[in-house]
Amino acid sequence: MTEPVLDVRGLRICFGSHEAVKGLSFAIHARETLALVGESGSGKSATALSILRLIEREGGAITAGEMLFGGDGTVRDLRNLGDGELTKLRGCDISMVFQEPMTSLNPVMKIGDQVAEVFIRHQKLDRAAALKAAGGMLEQVRIPDPLRRLGQYPHELSGGLRQRVMIAMALACRPKLLICDEPTTALDVTTQAEILTLIKGLQAEIGMGVLFITHDMGVVAEIADRVVVLKDGEKVEEASADDLFRRPQAPYTRQLMAAAPRLGSGSETRAPGSGTVLEVDRLSTRFGARSGLFKRKREGVLAVKGVSLTVAQGETLGLVGESGCGKSTLARSILRLVEPESGSIRLNGKALTQTSRPALRESRREAQMVFQDPYASLNPRLPVHELITEPARIHGLVSRRDQKDLAAQLVEKVGLERDSIFRFPHQFSGGQRQRLCIARALSAGPKLIIADEAVSALDVSIARQVTDLMLELQRTDGLSFLFISHDIAVVERVSHRIAVMYNGEIVETGPTSQVLNHPVHAYTRQLLSAVPSLRH
C-alpha cells in the first residue's frame, strides 16, 4: 500500500484540564474513506479540528502526538507548521465540511463570493475568473441553475443546497484530504442520501482521502471503507467496514449498532385504548397571506392542505415527511399556535376551532408540546423546579407551596434525580434537557403530547433512551402521542400507526407494519429507500 495522506500517531487533545482525546492513532490513504464514529463528547470533532489546527480557537490544545501529512513525497507534521503555512494548507490541501449548513455560511455574503474566495486565495485568480470557477464548482456538486445561485444569499437556499455549497467550497482546490464533520446530521433522510452519494462520486473523481465523522452507524455502512470507533477519547475498535458490521468486537460498537434506528426492527403493538383523543378534519393553514393599507396583497402559501387524522387514547401516531412538508405547521395549527384557515379540530370531544380564548386555554392543558431543540426551548434563567411546573401554575393546578414537590415527582418520573430540580438548564446534557421538556409537558396532566422532532437533535443512543421513556409513559399513564419526525426509522419504533406527509398533504396512513412493508404511495417508497441501512 502507498504511504498514507494523513498519519495520526498518539494524538492527545486537552480542553483545560480535561483530556478529550487520549492517544488516538489512525491513518487515511488516498481514495479511502475512514469513518470516525462515536457519541457526542467522544472527541471526534476535536480530532477533526486538530488536523486543521483550528482546535486552539475552540479553547483546546494538542498536548502530544504527531499528525504527518504527506502522500506526495514530502511529509510534514501538521503540529509544527506556522500560521503562514497553515493558511496555505487549509482549504487547499486539507478542507472541511461542517455539520450545520444553516450557520456555516456567512449570511451577508453572496454564495458566489464565498466560493470564489477560495480560488482568489489559493489560486490567485481575479474576481471574475474566480466567480466563473465558482459557477463551475456549483455545477460539479450538482446544484441546479448554478449561475443564478452565485448571486443568491445563504438564506435563500435549503439546507441540502447549502451543504452542497459547503462541499463545493471544500473541494474547490481539489484537496488531498477532506474532513466531513457530521455533514448530514442536520439534513433529512432523502437529502442525506443525496449528499452521501455526492461525496462518494466526487471522491472517485478527485481521488482524495475522506475522514468522515458521524454518530450514525447507518451512515457509516453507506460510506466508509474503514471504521475507527471512539469512546471517551480512546479508540475501542478499528476494522474494515465489512468486518465491523459482520463481527463487531468491542461491546461498545455493538451497543452503538443496536441503538441505530433500523427499519423492520418491529414496532409496539396497539395499547388497549378506547375513545379518540384527537380528531382533525380537513385542516388547512395558509402562510404569508396579507392584505393591508401599505402592503401588497399576497396569496400566501398553503402549508397544510386539507389534512384529516385521528389519534386514539393510548396510541402513538407517527407523522413523517421531509423538512418543509408542513409537519410542524400542522402541529402548531392543532394547538392553534398558528391560526388554521379552515377545517375543524376536536380534542377529547371538544371543538378547538371557533373556541373562545378561555376555553382554548383549558383545551391546551390537555395537549402539550415537546419541541425539537432542547437547548433553545428551556428558559436558561429559570431553575428546573419553576421551569417544569410552569404549565401547572398557569393552569392553576398547583399552589406555589406544592410546586417543588410536584417538580420532584416529575423529574423522578422522567428518570432524573430528585435534587436536580434546583439546577438550571445549562447544567444538563441534551438528552436530560429533553427529559425536562417532557416533564414540563407532563406537569399540566395532558391527554396528548405532540412531539415535534423531539429526538432529532440527539445522538442515536440518547434518542433511544428518550423514545423509550415516551413508550414507558404511554404504558403507565395511557398518554397519546403525535410523534413528528423526518426519520422514518425512529417513527417506526414508537408508532402504532404512521401518516406520511408530502407537500402539505397526508399521502398515506396506516398501521406501521403495513406502511413500511407495503407502501402504496411513491413518496413513501422513496422515503424508505433513503434510510441508510446497516445491512451491508
Next chain:
Amino acid sequence: MLTYVLRTLLRMAITLFVIVTLVFFATRLSGNPVDFVLGDGITQEDRQLLIAYYGLDSSIGTQYWRYLVSVFSGEFGLSFLERRPVADIVMERAWPSLKLLLSAVSFTLLVSVPLGILAAIYRTSVIGSVVMVIAFLGYAVPAFIIGILLVLIFAYTLNWLPVVGDGSALHFIMPTLAISGTLVAAITRFTRNAMLDVLSQDYMRTARAKGLPEWLVILKHGLRNASITLLSVIGLQIAGLAAAGSVVVESIFAWPGIGDLLVRSAILRDYPVLQFGVLSVAVAVIVINAVIDISYAYADPRIRLAKG
C-alpha cells in the same frame, strides 16, 4: 429593495407631518405670544389690533391650516428679535453644527471601531481590559466635564488651542473630543459585544478552514456581520447627538451652532426661531434614521428579502 426604500421614505414623511403638527400645538400651549412680546404697557384696543394682525383671533383650525400652508410653502416667518426670516437665521447656524457633528462622528468611528475589535479579539488579555477600562471611564464622564478639562489643559495652561468659535481647523479639536468622549466609549463597547457574538459563529470557523489569514477573517467575515448590529446603535447615537447632545458643548466653546441658538431663543422667547429650530433638528433626526434604515437593509440581505 426599491419597495423597501420607498416604504422607508413614506414612513419618514408621515413622521415629519406628525412632528410639524406637534410643534404647532406645543407652542400654542405656552400662552398668547402677544403678552410676551409687548409686555404690560399696552392698551386693550392696541392689544386686540395686534391679535387680529397676527391672526390669533381666528379659530385654532384656521390657524393650523394657515400654519401648514406656510410650512409647506417654506414660509416660517420673521424672528421677533432680529426681524429677519427664521429660515436664514437657522440655516446660518445649521452648517457649523453639522460640521461639528460630522467631525465628531468620523473621529468616533475611526477610534471606536478598531478599539472595539481589538477589545473583542484580546478579550482575555491585558489589551482588552485596558480598552474596556478607558471606554468605561469615557462613558462615566459627562461631555461638559471633558470639555472644561480640555479647556483648562490645552487652552488655559498650555495655550495650544483656541477656545472660542469655529474659525480654523484647530478650533475643531476640543469640541470634537468633548462630544466624542461618551460616544467613543459607547460605540467601543457595542463594537466589542457585536464582534464577540460574531467571533463565535460557525461561519467564522468556515472562513478559517478555507485558509483565509486571520485579519481577513475578522475584517471581511466578522466586521460585515457585526456592522448590522452596530449600524442601529450608531444611528441612534448620532440621531441623539443631532437632537440635543451638542447643546452643552456648543455653549462651552461658544460654537455658533444650532444648539446655542435654540437655548438662546428659548430663554428670550423668540418663538418663530425656536419653532423652526426644533423642526430642523427633527428633520435631521428623521433623515438620519431613514439613512440608517436603508443602509441596514443594504448590510443585511435577509432584511431586504423580508421587507422588500
